[in-house]
Each structure stands twice: as C-alpha cells, then as structure tokens.
Amino acid sequence: MSARTLYRRIVDAHVVRPLGDAGQVLLYVDRQVLNEYTSPQAFAALDAAGRSVWRPSTSVAVVDHVTPTAPERSERTMVVPDPARALQVRLMHANGERHRIAVYGMLDPRQGIEHVVASEQALVLPGMVIAAGDSHTTTHGAMGALGFGIGSSEIEHLLATQTLVYNIMRTMRVEVSGRLRPGVAAKDLVLALIQRIGADGATGHVIEYTGEAVAALGVEGRLTLCNMSVEAAARGAIVAPDDVLFEYLHGKPRAPQGRLWDQAVAAWRRLRSDDGAVFDANIAIDAGAIAPMVTWGTSPDQGATIDAAVPDPAHEPDATRRRSMVRALEYMGLQPGQRLDGLPITHAFIGSCTNSRIDDLRAAARVLRGRRVAPGVRALVVPGSTQVRAQAQAEGIAQVFAEAGFEWRQSGCSMCVAMNDDHLVAGDRCASSTNRNFEGRQGPGARTHLMSPAMVAAAAVRGAITDVRPLLSH
Structure with a gap:
C-alpha cells in the first residue's frame, strides 16, 4: 500500500464499503454529539419512519445554543423565554429519554458548548470519526480525530445506522x-x-x-x-x-x-x-x-494585522471580491485607509467554541489584571462549560474579570450566534473572540471584529481595538 496521510488512514479504518467509483464510501462514525437546534427534525423523521437509534451509547446530547447565560445557574434563571427555542430544549430531553441518549441539560454539571464538552469529557479520542449537526465539528481534529459537520437528514441516517454516505476529501x-x-x-x-x-x-x-x-x-x-x-x-x-x-x-x-x-x-x-x-x-x-490579527469585514478572511489599515476595494482585481469588500465596508461603517488600531468599540465578548477554554481565559486575565474596562464599553466573558467556569473561579480568574468590570456569566454559546438573550443591536461594534463576523451574526446590524481573547481584553480596557503586546510588557 502506498504512503497515506493521517486523514486517509483514519478514513480507511472506518470504511464499511465503497460506493461506486467516485470516491464515495459508507463511513462508520464512532461518535455523534447532538444539540437542541439541529436534532429535532432528525428525531421527528426517525420516529415518523418507525426507526430506532441503533447505538444510543455513541451519542451525547448537549443543550448549548439557546442556553441563558445569566450569572446564576438555577431552575429560576435557566428559563428560555422564546417559545420555539424552549420547545427545542424540551424535545432534546424527550428524545434523549425515548432513545436512551445521555443529555447534558442546562443544569447538568457537565453542561457547556458541545465542542468544549466533547474534549474535556474525552468523548473524542485519537483515531475516531465524529460527526455532528454543527459546522464547527472540525474542532475535534485537535484530538487526533476526524470531525465534520452534517445536516439534519444526515443526522437521521447516522442515528439509525451509525454510518454516513461520505465523499473522500x-x-x-x-x-x-x-x-x-x-x-x-x-x-x-x-x-x-x-x-x-x-x-x-x-x-x-x-x-x-x-x-x-x-x-x-x-x-x-x-x-x-x-x-x-x-x-x-x-x-x-x-x-x-x-x-x-x-x-x-x-x-x-x-x-x-x-x-x-x-x-x-x-x-x-x-x-x-x-x-x-x-x-x-x-x-x-x-x-x-505573524502579528495579532483583527477582522475588518464580514467574512473571516477579511482581516489584517493590528498595525494595518482597512484595504481599498479599488485595488482588488477580482470583481466578486471587490463587491464583497465594498458591501462589507458599508455594513461595518469603515472607510478605506482607516486604521484598525484605535477604532472605538461598544462591546467586548470573550466566549464561543473557538476561545472559551481555560487557557483562553488565562490569556485574557493576564491583560486585565490591575486594569479596568473603559467607560462606555460593556464587556462579557462566557466560559465554554460549567467545568471551565468552576476551574476559572478556583484559580482566581473570575475575580480578575469581575474586578476589571467584565460580566462573569454562565456557560453557553451566548453572543457567538445570538440565539439567546445575549445579542447586540444595530450599530454596536464588538471586539469578539468568536469565529464568525457575518452580517447580523451577533444581532441585526451589529458589527463584529474577530480577534484573540487577549486582544479582546486589550480592546475592552482601551475602549478601542488595540495591539495587546504593549499591555503585556508591563
């Protein structure tokens, strides 16, 4: 056999059978993590067809996207006010009970963002294949595994058969x-x-x-x-x-x-x-x-180093990219040539499945220690899981955030996707440790600048996007 990449070695070990000659296979999946907003349709289709979940022990369900992040976690505070989203949570628990799938609900000590919980619980191990109804399932490749997102119809197929029709990449x-x-x-x-x-x-x-x-x-x-x-x-x-x-x-x-x-x-x-x-x-x-990076537009590839200026679309030869740049600058309220360093913000957010783990919080705390959030800036930190939150409190990190003027919240997806009460309004400008700066991602009309947690902390104390490095030198 010819030399293979790690990816092909993992795929080859999970092929049930080839499907034709176009590089398509039936792939066995070791683990699935379900969430409350992409699984209801799959379970409904499964039940309508009279099928059961073939291997319930390989699935874990996590309530994360719509979870309230109020500072206190209790039955009184963990109430989802939106009726449709509250129904998603109820269905998650009902489907878990019906099909014998473990559910990490909002009051469970293992609760958190699915892509944080999976690694801290060791639900994903080297050599595994994991699929889930969320595009950021790629996260789990850091565990020496293959992870990828799937749609609701594929979730149904996976629940029923523990396999997926898969195109080799x-x-x-x-x-x-x-x-x-x-x-x-x-x-x-x-x-x-x-x-x-x-x-x-x-x-x-x-x-x-x-x-x-x-x-x-x-x-x-x-x-x-x-x-x-x-x-x-x-x-x-x-x-x-x-x-x-x-x-x-x-x-x-x-x-x-x-x-x-x-x-x-x-x-x-x-x-x-x-x-x-x-x-x-x-x-x-x-x-x-590499220098500290900041996005200026409405796509993660529209970014630059902190010492750069907003680019001029007129210098972009590709017409499609040029149109995208023009639209992005209009939405973001920026001008070509405008400096990123010094751009005022209204909000700072540390959280999401990208940057809400204990090392992320430690990095931000190093910047915040002995400093205060600038007047006029609302700053929130939302740990990626209940366990991360507890560890941060044990290490004194939570106290650093509180003394600096950050809101210390409970775990959940929060302002990454604005599916709960944590969201921005039109015109707000947020320094964010999240993964997407799409139009309306943090709320209709909200403007999102992606950066590292330490850079978010620096922006919070300066009241503007700024280079974190000088703040680390003293």
Whole structure:
C-alpha cells in the first residue's frame, strides 16, 4: 500500500464499503454529539419512519445554543423565554429519554458548548470519526480525530445506522515553522491562514497542521486552529496525536483507564501521516512573521494585522471580491485607509467554541489584571462549560474579570450566534473572540471584529481595538 496521510488512514479504518467509483464510501462514525437546534427534525423523521437509534451509547446530547447565560445557574434563571427555542430544549430531553441518549441539560454539571464538552469529557479520542449537526465539528481534529459537520437528514441516517454516505476529501498540509511570538496566539495563526488562502481556500480539503509551532501549542490552541478551519471551507482539520494530547486526555472522564490507557497510547502513537505521504496542497507559514490579527469585514478572511489599515476595494482585481469588500465596508461603517488600531468599540465578548477554554481565559486575565474596562464599553466573558467556569473561579480568574468590570456569566454559546438573550443591536461594534463576523451574526446590524481573547481584553480596557503586546510588557 502506498504512503497515506493521517486523514486517509483514519478514513480507511472506518470504511464499511465503497460506493461506486467516485470516491464515495459508507463511513462508520464512532461518535455523534447532538444539540437542541439541529436534532429535532432528525428525531421527528426517525420516529415518523418507525426507526430506532441503533447505538444510543455513541451519542451525547448537549443543550448549548439557546442556553441563558445569566450569572446564576438555577431552575429560576435557566428559563428560555422564546417559545420555539424552549420547545427545542424540551424535545432534546424527550428524545434523549425515548432513545436512551445521555443529555447534558442546562443544569447538568457537565453542561457547556458541545465542542468544549466533547474534549474535556474525552468523548473524542485519537483515531475516531465524529460527526455532528454543527459546522464547527472540525474542532475535534485537535484530538487526533476526524470531525465534520452534517445536516439534519444526515443526522437521521447516522442515528439509525451509525454510518454516513461520505465523499473522500482532498488533503492540505499546513506546515507552521518557528514559534509564535509573545502576544500572538493560535487565533492569530488561523486568521492569518484564512486571510491568505481565502474563505474558500480549503474547499473540498481536510487540513493537517504540522510543524514546530503547532507542536508547541497546547491542545486548547490546537482546538482553536481546527475549529476555525471551517471558515476557510475545510471539511475537516487534524493534528497528529502526541504527548501533549496524551497528557491532556489522561484521567478525563471518558478516557481509557489503567492498562487500557497504556494500550490506547501505544496505538495512538502510530496515528500519523506515513513518511512520503503526498498531500494535494501544501501551505508553508512562518509563525514568527505573524502579528495579532483583527477582522475588518464580514467574512473571516477579511482581516489584517493590528498595525494595518482597512484595504481599498479599488485595488482588488477580482470583481466578486471587490463587491464583497465594498458591501462589507458599508455594513461595518469603515472607510478605506482607516486604521484598525484605535477604532472605538461598544462591546467586548470573550466566549464561543473557538476561545472559551481555560487557557483562553488565562490569556485574557493576564491583560486585565490591575486594569479596568473603559467607560462606555460593556464587556462579557462566557466560559465554554460549567467545568471551565468552576476551574476559572478556583484559580482566581473570575475575580480578575469581575474586578476589571467584565460580566462573569454562565456557560453557553451566548453572543457567538445570538440565539439567546445575549445579542447586540444595530450599530454596536464588538471586539469578539468568536469565529464568525457575518452580517447580523451577533444581532441585526451589529458589527463584529474577530480577534484573540487577549486582544479582546486589550480592546475592552482601551475602549478601542488595540495591539495587546504593549499591555503585556508591563
């Protein structure tokens, strides 16, 4: 057999049978994480057809998108006021009970954003295939697994058969040499990649991240890389498992224990691309050349370094991109040549499945310690899970946020997607650690600038988008 990429090795190990000659296969899926807003249709179709869930133990359901993030978590505060979304939550619990699927509800101590919960509970392990009804399922490639998002009809098929009809993707290697400089994070790296290759630059590909800079990242930084790879249209992203990952997984609730752990690690060490494996595309990045990134437009690829100015659409040769730039600048209320550094904000938000883990909160707290949020700025921090929140409180990080003037909230998707009470209004400008800056993503007419958690903290205290690095030097 010829040398294979890690992606192909995982896929090949999960093929039930080929389907024709067009690179389509029936793929076995090890794990599915369900959420309250994409699963009801799938369960309804399943029930209408008189089918049952074939392997309930492989699925876990998490309530996250519509969850209130009020500072107190109780039966009194965890009430979804919108009737349609409240129904989604009730259906999630009813379907879980009917089909014997574990549900992490709003009062469950394991509750959180699905892509945070899956890694901290070790629901995803190296070599697995995971699918879920959310595009950011690519996140789980940081666990040495293959993760991808699926639609509601595919969720139904997966629940009934534990398989999916799957098109084998092309592969892209992104090799990141050197080391990230102080004040530069995984979020900056992935935003720089997306800016370089475009929002469609990885269409039809699964990315494998390699190189010294990737190896130096903690698992949570790798989760950020894989999470946002979908913003370049990647259908998956992966980092080969190593000792950093094994240390992260050891002792987690769903990880193997005792002798099984040792056997698992021995097998996981063999999960890597073969020597001589050929990728369909190769991208080389110098980590040392990356500076803190900020988006200026309404697509994650419309970004620039903090020391740059808003670009002029007149200099863009591609007509489609030029039109997109013009529309983005109009929506964002910006002018060509305007400096990003110093642009005033009204809101600062730290959270989402991209940047709400404990390392993200630690990075922001380092900036905030001894400082205060600027007058006129509303700042919120929403931990990615109840467990992250508890850990931050135990470490004193929650106190740092509170003393700085941030609202310390309960876990949930919150202002990433504005499906609960956390949202902006037209004209608000938000420094955000989230993954998408689409029109209306944080609320109709709201303007979103993506950046790292540390950069959000810096913007909050300055009252304007600013370079975090000077704040870290003293």
